Amino acid sequence: MCGIVGYLGNRNALGPVVDGLKALEYRGYDSAGIAYINGGDCRVIKKAGRVEALEKLVRKEKAVPKLALGHTRWATHGAPTTQNAHPHFNHDKTIMVVHNGIIENFQVIKDRLTELGYQFSTETDTEVIPHLIEYHYKQSGSFEAAFEKTIQELEGAFAIVAISSLAPGQLFAARLSSPLVLGVGEDEFILASDPSAIMEHTKKVIYLEDYELAIINHDSYKIRNFDRSADVKKTAEELDFDLELAQLGNFPNFMLKEIFEAPQTIKLATLGRIRPASGTVKLGGLVDVKEKLKLIERIIIVACGTSYYAGLVGEYLIEELAHIPVEVQLASEFKYRFEPFSPSTAVIAISQSGETADTIAALKKIEGRHMLRLGIVNAVGSTIARMTDAGVYCHAGPEQAVASTKAFIAQVCVLAEIGLHFGNGKMKDRKNFLRELDNLPKKAEAVLAQADKIRKIAEKYTHFQDFLYIGRRYGYPCALEGALKLKEITYIHAEGYAAGEMKHGPLAMIDKHFATFAIAADCPLIEKIYSNISEIKARGGPIVAVATEGNRQIKKMVDDVIYIPKTLEQLQPILVAIVIQLFAYYAAIKLGRNVDRPRNLAKSVTVE
Ligand code: G6P
DSSP states (O other), X not given: XXXXXXXXXXXXTHHHHHHHHHHHGGGOOSXXXXXXXXXXXXXXXXXXXXXXXXXXXXXXXXXXXXXXXXEEEOOSSSOSOTTTSSOEEOTTSOEEEEEEEEETTHHHHHHHHHHTTOOOOSSOSTTHXXXXXXXXXXXXXXXXXXXXXXXXXXXXXXXXXXEETTEEEEEEEEXXXXXXXXXXXXXXXEEESSGGGTTTTOSEEEEOOTTEEEEEOSSOEEEEXXXXXXXXXXXXXXXOOOTGGGSOTTOSSHHHHHHHTHHHHHHHHHTTTEXXXXXXXXXXXXXXXXXXXXXXXXEXXXXXXXXXXXXXXXXXXXXXXXXXXXXXXXHHHHTTOOOOOOTTEEEEEEESSSOOHHHHHHHHHTTTTTOEEEEEESSTTOHHHHHSSEEEEOOOOOOOSSSOOHHHHHHHHHHHHHHHHHHTTOSTTHXXXXXXXXXXXXXXXXXXXXXXXXHXXXXXXXXXXXXXXXXXXXXXXXXXXXXXXXXXXHOOEEEEEEGGGGGGTGGXXXXXXXXXXXXXXXXXXXXHHHHHHHHHHHTTXXXXXXXXXXXXXXHHHSSEEEEEOOOOGGGHHHHHHHHHHHHHHHHHHHTXXXXXXXXXXXXXXXXX
């Protein structure tokens, strides 16, 4: 969702700000803008559409400012127009503000300021901020005080950055529930929504916490807690982020690059953690809560989107490997639901970005209930990683394409490891399981080697407007995730279903215009999956299936088969995921879609 960049330093600020906006493009947006201070003047440039279009306008600027901010907007209040794009400003354009999140009490503030004669020119909630700063500045004559007073009055979720010709050498920022990171470079500071806009310049960062604001000068910074009106001491930490991994290399887009990173992803998620020879699993991130883990009798997994589907695979895995009851809940439902909890319940939040608003809210809901909060997070140092008691990082490296691919694979690997860790010997053949997990990168390579075959099959199915994905047991969450991948990036209507439910509704839709993708890898229920396939075929439905190498029977039953190498049923989701990702990817490319940035979607959903 919205991306924020701010710069104060010795260079031309327009360069790092535009580059930063490009680095944040993956989050999803529909308009962009920048503002800078040059001498005593504020200038603002905004444009609906891509950062590229904004960059063309910025390049024409003659000024060489040292202080600037920029924003990519994902519309919530007001249409995605140039006028509604950020930065927003007060009437004489002396105060420029960018904002990520929602100001819930904006209407109250707007009404109050309107009565005082302030005029508004956009439909956004953000516009109240520069006007309110101006109001307080007129009262106190201090920009710092006016900024803090304004932030204290705002309700909702926000990351805010402001600059002003009234304080021409300072950069102001504040955070509540929306991420903001301050990069501390050599003679320069860069503020951004996430480290991808910072890592090119410095690896030293400070993560702002909720209720913190930053006032940055050319050679120093001050962090304050605006709830307590008190200074906070914070020093920069080293960023664990690999720049190379975030760059495209020879791939045409991030999605394909990230799908092809599957083998490496499995290796990184298991490296140093699994020991096939001794049948042991070592999860350093859980050591501190070792004693508490022994008391856990129930697990609730909370997540959104693809992470939720990984959680569903985790439910099967943890129940089977650790014999602990697991329930998976959508974070957006969990947070509004009444249910009895006990301290013997652990909540595991799964999140690639570590910044998803609903997942954060789910964790906040159980604050103070004495329940163990664990995280399976990819983005190191993100909000969820920091707010959980303990956790296991995915180590998948930065994921840039909006549709999650390698993160799902890493999450499933980590869930398997957590299952074994919790199981503590309950699974009979741990060594064999770990050997299989250790061998999985090679099997993932074998699936990727079939990319061209998968492309040809996918292209045959792009004229369908409806798709059903079916599976059983471990194949069921894969069906849900397969349908999600297809709708996200091709915009083809797709539904995931438990194959056993076919007769309870979906069968009514099947005809020659309604295609099915069957997850039919070898499992104890394969015969039942064959029956489901036959029922679909009998009604004229075209079928593509993913099956285990060596399965000849299925060839006769379906129109197209994609084979995956033989592995344990519990680990099949990892190989099946690569197939469904490539299938959706190639279908989307054939349809001319922007696979990295599908319409209306954001990578990091930081508002409810
Ligand atoms: C968005 C992304 C999805 C992701 C979901 C949850 O919808 O587009 O790819 O699965 O958010 O995000 P998280 O970062 O919490 O895993």
